[in-house]
Amino acid sequence: MTLARLPMPLRVVYGLFGAATLALGAFVVVFLTRWIASLEPVEAFLAAYPGTAPMPEGMGVGIPAWLSWTHFLNGFFLLLIIRSGIRIRGEKTPSGLWTSRRVKKRRMSLTMWFHIMIDLLWIANGLLYVVLLFATGAWVRVIPTSWDVFPHALSALIQYTSLDWPTHSGWTGYNGLQQLFYFAIVFVASPLAIVTGLRLSAFWPRDAERLNRAIPFDLAKALHFPVMLFFVGFVIVHVGLVLATDALRNLNTMYGGQDAVNWTGFWIFVLSLLAMAAGWIAARDRLIAPIAQRFGDVRMRPTR
Numbered sequence: 001m002t003l004a005r006l007p008m009p010l011r012v013v014y015g016l017f018g019a020a021t022l023a024l025g026a027f028v029v030v031f032l033t034r035w036i037a038s039l040e041p042v043e044a045f046l047a048a049y050p051g052t053a054p055m056p057e058g059m060g061v062g063i064p065a066w067l068s069w070t071h072f073l074n075g076f077f078l079l080l081i082i083r084s085g086i087r088i089r090g091e092k093t094p095s096g097l098w099t100s101r102r103v104k105k106r107r108m109s110l111t112m113w114f115h116i117m118i119d120l121l122w123i124a125n126g127l128l129y130v131v132l133l134f135a136t137g138a139w140v141r142v143i144p145t146s147w148d149v150f151p152h153a154l155s156a157l158i159q160y161t162s163l164d165w166p167t168h169s170g171w172t173g174y175n176g177l178q179q180l181f182y183f184a185i186v187f188v189a190s191p192l193a194i195v196t197g198l199r200l201s202a203f204w205p206r207d208a209e210r211l212n213r214a215i216p217f218d219l220a221k222a223l224h225f226p227v228m229l230f231f232v233g234f235v236i237v238h239v240g241l242v243l244a245t246d247a248l249r250n251l252n253t254m255y256g257g258q259d260a261v262n263w264t265g266f267w268i269f270v271l272s273l274l275a276m277a278a279g280w281i282a283a284r285d286r287l288i289a290p291i292a293q294r295f296g297d298v299r300m301r302p303t304r
């Protein structure tokens with residue numbers, strides 16, 4: 001019998017039991033890691049590798065305005081991409097259809113058109129970020145420059161798991177674990193999301209045999225959604241840690257352009273959340289359809 005078919009009181013009991021087991025599991029992991037961290041060789045390891053990712057002297061210090069802006073726009077577009085992506089998955093009958101005026105065969109649901117348009121904005125913003133990253137030398141923040149990043153990342157993981165969180169200043173650089181995850185999200189997960197998305201879209205030539213062999217449709221379909229889940233998991237942990245470890249200072253780093261503990265970054269962050277909420281509310285057919293109409297023909301399904 002599935003959980004959904006059980007009577008309500010039994011479901012509550014199972015839910016509570018599951019939550020208690022998870023909490024107990026978490027406690028065991030924390031205390032086990034604390035015990036491991038107190039062993040002499042591990043203590044010596046943590047002293048030798050305190051966690052901070054090695055960076056070339058004098059490079060990549062500070063968060064310039066272009067980094068704050070591209071970081072905000074990335075989150076803004078990503079929210080709309082995930083919103084429309086989930087809608088595409090649940091949409092049995094599309095609310096509207098968009099057809100290209102140039103290539104009549106290029107036809108898709110209105111939601112898919114919106115998803116792709118925001119993808120293009122997200123890609124343009126990401127390209128700008130990567131170009132500026134390399135042009136200004138800020139790449140050393142997110143691309144490891146030494147193999148020592150791995151022991152530092154392990155050290156940071158031990159410190160996070162034992163709840164003895166690594167003190168860090170994002171202004172002067174990240175810890176090894178952050179650096180590896182930032183690298184993964186920018187240079188692995190993002191390209192993967194783009195390539196698999198392109199393969200699934202109407203913009204990938206259906207009869208390009210060599211390309212199709214390189215990335216089979218089924219593989220792209222199997223990967224696209226898990227990549228989205230990776231993004232969601234990353235954001236939950238990323239934002240959770242930003243807020244749980246010296247929140248005001250972290251928010252000032254990314255939103256306030258300063259390495260200080262005051263409320264400036266926090267209020268800019270609140271404004272950015274309001275902008276994201278407004279984007280979420282505005283992303284409706286009533287607003288999307290007239291914009292899509294400028295780029296092709298839109299036919300809405302009559303509402304009953």
Ligand code: HEM
Pocket residue numbers: 067071074075078141142169170171182185186231234235238239242250251253254269
């Ligand atoms: C809206 C919620 C978000 C907040 C509050 C936030 C906050 C921050 C902060 C404070 C930093 C600096 C790191 C530190 O000091 O610990 C940072 C860096 C970073 N964040 Fe976020 N972030 C958010 C969303 C995202 C999203 C959606 C992504 C990508 C999927 C992302 C990817 C990154 C990357 C790659 C860096 C490193 C940037 C660099 O130095 O080049 N963040 N974030």
